[in-house]
Amino acid sequence: MDKQELGAFLRSRRERLRPEDVGLPSGSRRRTPGLRREEVAVLAYISTEYYVRLEQGRAPRPSGEVLAGIAGALRLTDAESDHLHVLAGTAPSRTGLHRRDVRPSILALLERLPQTAAFVTSAAFEVLAWNDLTAALMEDFSALAPKDRNLARRAFLGPARADAPLYGVSDATEFRHHVVRELRSTLARYPSDPAVTGLISELRDASPEFARLWERHDVQTAPMLTKTFRHPVVGEITVDCDSLTLTDRDQHLVLYSAPPGSPSAEALALLNVLGAGYDENRSVIRR
Helix, strand or coil: CCCHHHHHHHHHHHHHHHHHHHHCCCCCCCCCCCHHHHHHHHHHHCCCHHHHHHHHHCCCCHHHHHHHHHHHHHCHHHHHHHHHHHCCCCCCCCCCCCCCCCHHHHHHHHHHHCCCCEECCCCCCEEEEEEECHHCCCCCCCHCCCCHHEEHHHHHHHCCCCCHHHEEEEEEEHHHHHHHHHHHHHHHHHCHHHHHHHHHHHHHHHHHHHHHCCCCCCCCCCCCCCEEEEECEEEEEEEEEEEEECCCEEEEEEEEEECCCCCCHHHHHHHHCCCCCCCCCCCCCCC
């Protein structure tokens, strides 16, 4: 049970709700936004004292029934409710370090997808494996030190270019929000992994944007269905985005593809022929 994170998460969810969201009168004497602690306690059918102690990080582990009541009172989504149970220590959680070794079958699969940019990321956004088309579309990760293959670090601390941030993708801002939400969940699963805690500390210290988003305690993620790359050699490429969870190792297989016969599919095919080293001046791809 992570008492401090649990308390902070409950407080952030309580403060985002308006009384009218839960059928209560708003009144005119509220000094702070959100629900009052006693209102949450009433809605969750628990004592105000116990709920206050939960937010203050002083309460013993709540039962599953209590957490269900709180999740309902705070109108938590399924993802937020799952996160609540992880923080409270009432859900199965991984221990130790997140895995970085990729299954051989997945490595072989990457090479069998010539028209799809495919790569594998860890729970901490490290790019662990990739195929040639990924290197041509995004970056030749083999030329980077392992630390520099982290997409979270690249998103917040990478070289800033107003004309082509983060490989020239169209949704750089949305991706940064996605990174913060995912890392919040990753930290709950691996609270003692120095690679995870160190990355988050680094980003909080060095990126005001990350620090601001981190304090929101959001964990709900929205799927990114399409993405447009502004590539310096072949121009704009709009791809379909699919992310498959490799549950046994807590990794993701990310696939970027384009409909057959589309201009973007033709651009991907051209990139596949040209390869990652076609233009030595590709500053957007290699920084």
